[in-house]
Amino acid sequence: MVLEGRLEDSGSQSIHYGSNVSSHNPCYFSSYGDLKVHELMLKDKVRTEFYKNVIFSNKEIFQDKIVMDVGTGTGILSIFCAQAGAKKVYAIERSEIAKLAADIVKENNLTDVIEVIQEQVENVVLPCKVDVLISEWMGFYLLHEGMLDSIIAARDTHLKEGGKMFPYKCIIYSAPCQLPGYFQLWDDFQGVKMSTLGQALRKGCQGEPQITRIASSDLLSDGKEVAILDLYRTTCDELNKISVRQFVAVSKRGDYQGICLWFTVEFPSAEGKENMVLSTSPMSPKTHWKQTVIVLPVHVEVEENDPVAWELVLERNSMNHRMYNIHLTMLDPETETHPMPCDCSFMKCKVIKAFLAQQGSEEDTMEEIIDCTTTDDND
Amino acid sequence: MVLEGRLEDSGSQSIHYGSNVSSHNPCYFSSYGDLKVHELMLKDKVRTEFYKNVIFSNKEIFQDKIVMDVGTGTGILSIFCAQAGAKKVYAIERSEIAKLAADIVKENNLTDVIEVIQEQVENVVLPCKVDVLISEWMGFYLLHEGMLDSIIAARDTHLKEGGKMFPYKCIIYSAPCQLPGYFQLWDDFQGVKMSTLGQALRKGCQGEPQITRIASSDLLSDGKEVAILDLYRTTCDELNKISVRQFVAVSKRGDYQGICLWFTVEFPSAEGKENMVLSTSPMSPKTHWKQTVIVLPVHVEVEENDPVAWELVLERNSMNHRMYNIHLTMLDPETETHPMPCDCSFMKCKVIKAFLAQQGSEEDTMEEIIDCTTTDDND
Numbered sequence A, B: 001m002v003l004e005g006r007l008e009d010s011g012s013q014s015i016h017y018g019s020n021v022s023s024h025n026p027c028y029f030s031s032y033g034d035l036k037v038h039e040l041m042l043k044d045k046v047r048t049e050f051y052k053n054v055i056f057s058n059k060e061i062f063q064d065k066i067v068m069d070v071g072t073g074t075g076i077l078s079i080f081c082a083q084a085g086a087k088k089v090y091a092i093e094r095s096e097i098a099k100l101a102a103d104i105v106k107e108n109n110l111t112d113v114i115e116v117i118q119e120q121v122e123n124v125v126l127p128c129k130v131d132v133l134i135s136e137w138m139g140f141y142l143l144h145e146g147m148l149d150s151i152i153a154a155r156d157t158h159l160k161e162g163g164k165m166f167p168y169k170c171i172i173y174s175a176p177c178q179l180p181g182y183f184q185l186w187d188d189f190q191g192v193k194m195s196t197l198g199q200a201l202r203k204g205c206q207g208e209p210q211i212t213r214i215a216s217s218d219l220l221s222d223g224k225e226v227a228i229l230d231l232y233r234t235t236c237d238e239l240n241k242i243s244v245r246q247f248v249a250v251s252k253r254g255d256y257q258g259i260c261l262w263f264t265v266e267f268p269s270a271e272g273k274e275n276m277v278l279s280t281s282p283m284s285p286k287t288h289w290k291q292t293v294i295v296l297p298v299h300v301e302v303e304e305n306d307p308v309a310w311e312l313v314l315e316r317n318s319m320n321h322r323m324y325n326i327h328l329t330m331l332d333p334e335t336e337t338h339p340m341p342c343d344c345s346f347m348k349c350k351v352i353k354a355f356l357a358q359q360g361s362e363e364d365t366m367e368e369i370i371d372c373t374t375t376d377d378n379d
Helices: A032-043 A045-056 A076-083 A097-107 A148-158 A184-188 A195-205 A347-359 A363-377 B032-043 B045-056 B076-083 B097-107 B148-158 B184-188 B195-205 B347-359 B363-377
Strands: A012-016 A066-070 A088-092 A114-117 A130-135 A159-166 A169-177 A210-212 A224-230 A241-249 A254-267 A276-279 A291-302 A307-316 A324-331 B012-016 B066-070 B088-092 B114-117 B130-135 B159-166 B169-177 B210-212 B224-230 B241-249 B254-267 B276-279 B291-302 B307-316 B324-331
Touching: A032 A045, A032 A097, A032 B195, A045 A076, A045 A276, A066 A076, A066 A148, A076 A088, A076 A097, A076 A114, A076 A130, A088 A097, A097 A114, A097 B195, A130 A148, A148 A159, A169 A241, A169 A307, A184 A195, A195 A291, A195 B032, A195 B097, A224 A241, A224 A307, A254 A307, A291 A307, A291 A324, B032 B045, B032 B097, B045 B076, B045 B276, B066 B076, B066 B148, B076 B088, B076 B097, B076 B114, B076 B130, B088 B097, B097 B114, B130 B148, B148 B159, B169 B241, B169 B307, B184 B195, B195 B291, B224 B241, B224 B307, B254 B307, B291 B307, B291 B324
Parallel strands: A012 B324, A066 A088, A066 A130, A088 A114, A130 A159, A324 B012, B066 B088, B066 B130, B088 B114, B130 B159
Antiparallel strands: A169 A224, A169 A254, A210 A291, A241 A307, A254 A276, A254 A291, A307 A324, B169 B224, B169 B254, B210 B291, B241 B307, B254 B276, B254 B291, B307 B324
């Protein structure tokens, strides 16, 4: 039995250590937990090394440029930019961690390049516009935490015409998945029937999306695009509600138990180089973002090529603008109107897709087809 | 960047699924988090399989006996006992999880053997005394959560003279350890100097014991016994304050950065069989208890055979009787009076130990030596 509460509330510790304890007592954080979150993110090797690589591989973009790092945290991205040759880096951080960032900048002898500004980015005033806007603002399923609004605000106020955004393009994906080890294992657990527990756990999952890791072998289709955001153009209003209806053909036999969400972010590149993409997909190396799963209340056995369909709505929480509610509605692919073109395995959709592929997908051909099929769909 | 709050507070989810959603809505838990704690414990394979094995390997003890399972949770230990042949099992659980346990008992057709009682064990009244008291009550560093008091109360009220306790003997151990990957890695992290962060993290660690996994190779001595509790005899008062002064010889060169705590619990056995011991030591397979580490404010480089010494006090929190404060005081082995006999590498201690080994350690020899050495120590 472990306790229900958090250890910090209870199992306190004190150490007596004579005169060796440092008297230096900077207040870097409102709680130790905040600092541990930064430690977790830094130690996410995929994340930290990706940013390091994308900056160092594109030094031409940073060389002698003015950079803004939004939500700098411990300051590491600002330091990478300075190391890559930036002339000036404005490192913006509203929390007390800014003081730690400033000390780390000092430790790296970069005070003449990096200016840490403890302020919300919306209130920051700079003497000039910046060439590059960099940030690691992504939350679970990309949008959780709603920090993207601050990036958009920073872009509109501070980014030069033609300046670069790191990252500049985001795609949210979804796919049906199975969840072995979530519920069925309780049907016979160490020789005890605990299906009741499995059902209770599943019921508990209905209230909140699960942040968990999905094996790529548990995906039941490729990822379908929920949203593509071009950060050079996206507005905050567009983020209020993202809604999509998705139809897929299941790629293999399995237990359809949830919808798995993940995201990718793409970074600009210097002339002649390929853009680099950071992916949080189940097929990619593990990150602290894991995947986000909306668990279905019942599981559905599916066969290869079965069509499945759902509507997914990501909508801002009316009480807290930075938070999202996720609504999933299961659709019956038999009765719903499919999009055009559609990836599912229904004969009609397959025929249309094949036809489009033959014709090339010029827009007028496309519209012609829609004209002659929409009546069909309502039969 | 991930958010600071908990996802449950924010990223809500809702699912629309037509008529397939079960209308069955038992209230098993006050929060989904509580249920997840039980899931975590059940999925701790070492823990769950150990209990299963200790019960099934000692069926003679359970056969046709009356058993009490204190804090039954999901009821799994009660079911193991019933499967091992118990005539009657009283499964005590004060929380709402008791309702889930009752349903799981039903699911296993054991309602005629297992009686789930939703009540604090201190208030339970039974028609008879029990032959066996079983429980998985252990918290971090054994005592965290203070559930042992309830076991002692259950023993005094409900256990038959000569009845068995599972477990019946607990030992808390401590050893000096190093913590690579805790602080020094920040001195050069991805090419950035972040010692400031390392210092801030270390400072944060001073406020609370760390629940973490220590590699056995990072222990700097064998485990020394902090406390040995014989649960047939222990009183609650004895648990109010556990205090020990420990002296060890470091087993290898290293960075002395913390004191690592763990525990073992021993179970009685049927005639002719060996007692079984569940260990949460760094040398044993991983459990959800991990180890508990008291992090020192500074690290000390030590060489093989260096003597190190400390005083450890585990004391109940005056505000919350179920919680403990841990006090660690570093001692200077040069100036402190060593215990008798002592495992450290000081010449005097080694000589005394060797002498005692020669003499056998009869109590009178021991007292003689103490008589003639205590004056020595005060020189």
